[in-house]
Amino acid sequence: MLQKVVRSTVIDAPIERVWAVLRDFNSHDQWHAVVDKSRIEGGAAPTQVGCVRSFTLKDGAFIREQLLTLDDREHRSTYCIVEATVPLQRYVATVTLKPVTDGRRTFWHWESTFATPPGQERELREMVARDVYEAGFENLRRHLRLGADLRAPGTAPMPTALPVPCRRVVVRAYGGPQALQPEAGEARPPGPGELRLRQRAAGVNFIDVYVRRGWIPAMLPLPGTPGVEGAGTVLDVGEGVTGFLPGDRVAWMGPEGGGYASVHTISAERAVRLPAAVEDETAAALLLKGVTADYLLRDLGRVQPGARWLVHAAAGGVGLLLCAWARRLGARVVGTVSTEDKARLARAHGCEQVIVTPDYRFAAAVRRHFGDGADVIVDGLGDAASAENFEALAPCGHWISLGQASGPLQPLDPNLLVSKSATFSRPVAFAYVATQDRLAERARRVWEALADGTLKPPPIERHALDVAAQAHERLESRRTAGALVLVA
């Protein structure tokens, strides 16, 4: 009676990458631990249907197998044993890959039928299932995790346990932009649950200015490297990391900092893979700001058609995204900016009315436009504008304090809120992406909004990593519009 063995698994890599290894009929000695040597007889190509491979196994066994089917469209390979020192008779096996479309993973199905000498059925079934198929799954996973399939044949593996040299920006004493000092450093190897990436772009955010000034010491212990988001390519991954492989393009955001560096090691929980359509610089410019717009609109502001939103710094990185997205979701948006140029930009991104005010005077204009004020205020201005903000708030309005460019807000008297039955929030973006699932979900909405035209890519101002101080000077000058990134 014919024996049948079926084993299957899911590999955290796109089907193209897994198939590139498995379609090579002569590759097993590179990734399968039981195979010591492999060669194709007669010098045929390993894609030649009918070719025969000759295996020597680590335990000394010898097997010759013939390729019967190679199907690049169905991602299928069928082969049989023509001669072997193990008693597998009439052995025919098929490897089939299928794409898992909702996550760029691969389903791998491996099955075979064969006959055995009497009494050895069970032993040989287990040998094929465990030592060949299940071990093969684990071995290929490891092969991909090490990026071994990305190397030219014959080159040394990347020293995963070693630090990698990098450029980075270090703060040794809190202060002005000049506190940002570039230097040569090392990115440590990824520990369990971590990945190390070569960054092409790091996002610059106002929170980086606050930590540089020493306003939030917990976020930047000295000496330390600021930067809470970036994008690049995975170099290597630590133990236990699934979903990321060397060569994957990723973006990340997280409060641990360290982003102003050309190579950076982060928790894999903070990272998301990037769709092909989103470039590194766009991702670094957009991830934190887009996620911020997403939780402000959906979770905190619960945007509704007709809702009246007041967005400060409407031509800034978050402001432009908020204007465009809120407008698409049916809200009415008034913005404030400091110059006429910025007003034009904010209008182009969906702001129906823009108030140009270099000195934080806007409440009267907002009330004129919206009747009794704004239902939601997104405030990055801070102390100098707090009285005007409260004045601009409609009854039962929601004042969301996102930043404090003009200085830290004074303590707010709860009784002040009573007079308008108002709500005050002081959110932190990182709390809204506390798990990888939530980060991935919000990021996906941002990339989709970008793809369908809801969000226009903001203007991106680029600075070299080594002149991060200059980028901070620009951001603090209030002369920039859109997003700033450091390119490594």
Added chain:
Amino acid sequence: MIRLYVSSIIDASADTVWARIRDFNGLPQWHPAIADSRIENQEPADRVGCVRHFHTRDGGMIRERLLALSDYDYTCTYEILESPMGVENYVATLKLTPVTDGDRCFAEWSAEFDCAEGRERELSDLIGQGVFQGGFDALKRAFSRR
């Protein structure tokens, strides 16, 4: 001819998921887009050839005929007889395959159909994302272990 293919991993055995989805009259019990369903002429829902008559939550009426059902391969194939979508020659297959290393299964939903020129993208999104991925997302939530 348009071909659609959507696949996913669901965190439950193929037997468990199959028990939920094999009922040709059971869409409203697991698919969030379906409001109600009945089998025409009081036929059993697992008789090949039976016709399900159901409404989507936005009010559309759809009639589909069961073309193949396999409890061995965890496969169900059906065609559309009548729908407001504007598709012709529509045949779809929903299939589960066990993943042997862990208590989970690989789910595939594919379809072939013809439609008016220019509507390919819209219908692919509606069926591929709205119907197929929407169904898988609901199953993933229903069988989520977290």
